[in-house]
Amino acid sequence: MELDKINWSILTLLQENARLSFAEIGRNVGLSAPAVAERVLKLEESGIIKRFSVDLDFEKLGYSFKAIISFKVYTGKMQSFLKFISEMHEVYECNRVTGEHCLIMKLIVQKPNELENIINLFSDFGESTTSIVLSSPVEHKVFNQNKN
Amino acid sequence: MELDKINWSILTLLQENARLSFAEIGRNVGLSAPAVAERVLKLEESGIIKRFSVDLDFEKLGYSFKAIISFKVYTGKMQSFLKFISEMHEVYECNRVTGEHCLIMKLIVQKPNELENIINLFSDFGESTTSIVLSSPVEHKVFNQNKN
């Protein structure tokens, strides 16, 4: 799908505030509300927009520890491990990557000892290297094409 | 801020679809629309809700390569490097972490050679270890407290 400037503007506006009304978006990009609604619907149908969501401050919710775990899965254990973590709400994100480690995950927990328990559980499936996140200087940046 | 069950339900609903109307959320949690609006406003003011946003499929936007770069910053270069990457739209996320490497970043680019250029630019500030993301088995999971 080719995106024109207006669609990129709509995506930028929605990234900054997904609850903007179609009317307000329309005022920004020079379109009527129905025209914006139709464009957004097509962006959803095409899958470019995967989900309207909300960014939470996990620290304020009592989940103060973020960790990044690099994980080398034992031979033959990949499928069962992926199934295992898909049901763990502490595993916020998991990426399969090239390089020495197979997986890089981001976890969110309340206390250090929860992390310890999880690392113990993981040890059945492979070898983990854990880093605690101290801060996130860049977090979920608004994505836009800055060229044209 | 202490969250009751209703607020957790609201946060779960909004994570799944940030454009739900307050009226519809109210029907789900047994409140009137103004009551929901007031709760959501307070969640925003308290900073628990950082932003209403939208999850995009970067691949469909032509940005097919995600990479995770572990980065060991040279002594005294941290501040200038953080400023440098804050202006790069390819750096989607950056975490400062414990362990051998100082920073773990996620980048999104269109083509491999863009990544090469970025790694070259980074070499002034420190040493990078790059992994290409092959797939993301878990991505931006909906976060909720599953207890009580």
Place this chain on the structure above:
DNA sequence: GTTGAAATTGTAGGGTC
């Protein structure tokens, strides 16, 4: 928290280029 009224918005229809 609720209810009710006014302003705004979403949405479906028909029409234009």
Place this chain on the structure above:
DNA sequence: GACCCTACAATTTCAAC
């Protein structure tokens, strides 16, 4: 096909309770 306009239903918002 993409857009606009119109009209009606739904929602937001603000008041008073």
